[in-house]
Amino acid sequence: MNASLINYTLHLADNALTIGHRNSEWCGHGPVLEQDIAISNIALDGIGQARNFYQYAASLSGNGATEDTLAYLRDVIDYKNLLITELPNGDWAQTTLRQFLFSTYQYFFYQQLEKSTDRQLAAIAEKSLKEVTYHVRWSSEWVIRLGDGTEESHKRLSNAVTELWNYTGELFIPASYEKELIATGIAVDLSVIQPLWQQKVSNVFSEATIAIPDKSFAQQGGKEGIHTEHLGYILAEMQFLQRAYPGAEW
């Protein structure tokens, strides 16, 4: 039971950290200053949420684990994030679409997690939900603006949909450790949030004049530690300092 709760908490932490790291890659490279600031703020919210989950996971594991050892000293196979969070940023259309698909998922997810029988997970969800509300609003505005924009922006958003859609199925497939916790009311029942996500995505896509792909194939494995080749590169960059200079602080 405790092992499952640790794995589940790490899964939530890894999601937030990985997408936070990806978004932070935009810092200094955004299309205009205001949007550079926006995506950097969203990155910061993700990393902050990750810290809350890692601190909780560390308190559950004991054995000298800290938020830093969990973030910086675990390898690819230990990471449990959803694959969509580790994919490269691509262009602005791909980044904002990924944010929309993931933030919308997080929005409905945290609404349910707020009711978790685990009080700390519920508290982190309550805190995070307020931040994610702003992320959904910002990212859906970009999806609509690009999809219903020029021929070029529409084409780029359509390409992003093709690129990312196969990674959305995984959002709703529970991992082994998750199933046990759903039964006890700790974890979110993904079948409850799937129709809510589909409805919201369908509404925004229709405003963006973009069709929902009818493909149903789902890339999966991230939650169980089986990742795309991209995660290794993220960790190589993110973990370099702690690997080269163990315990370094500033």
Add this chain to the structure above:
Amino acid sequence: MTVIPNHITETEKKIWSLLETVTDPEVPVLSVLDLGIIRDVKVQSTEENNFKPIITITPTYSGCPAMDVISMGIRMVLLQAGFKEMEIKQVLSPAWTTEWMSAEGKDKLKAYGIAPPQYKQAVCTPDAFQQEEAIQCPQCNSWHTTLISQFGSTACKALYKCEDCKEPFDYFKCH
């Protein structure tokens, strides 16, 4: 029945007034009390006949980098006031809201050039392209202002511009 000794409440009063001097490093006109992030102050008697403050704080945003600096600031003023032991706890629930900001804090923000959060909270929903709230320019008091971005120089602020005095300004957004 537990009788709370008088000196404990005196110590608590002293701690509250010390906290008034700890400010937000990014908005230095606001004290931690103005921000509404101090949730509880308790005092424990220690073996050496000393008092140990236990202070509960809540973050404004999950990733707010000011929180660590604020904890450090609280620790520093308590040490300077002669407390040897202390505990600073962080709670996440109930989640911080701009409604906890003091009226005095809102006035200080405006005087500092940051539009304070509205007295009546706008409901924050995820819907795209909502009608924006009217925000008053802290420089010229005009209501003729436009949102530039929901995300500003720190997590807690949005970026606006005034259509009358043409100055950009920060708005401490409702949360």
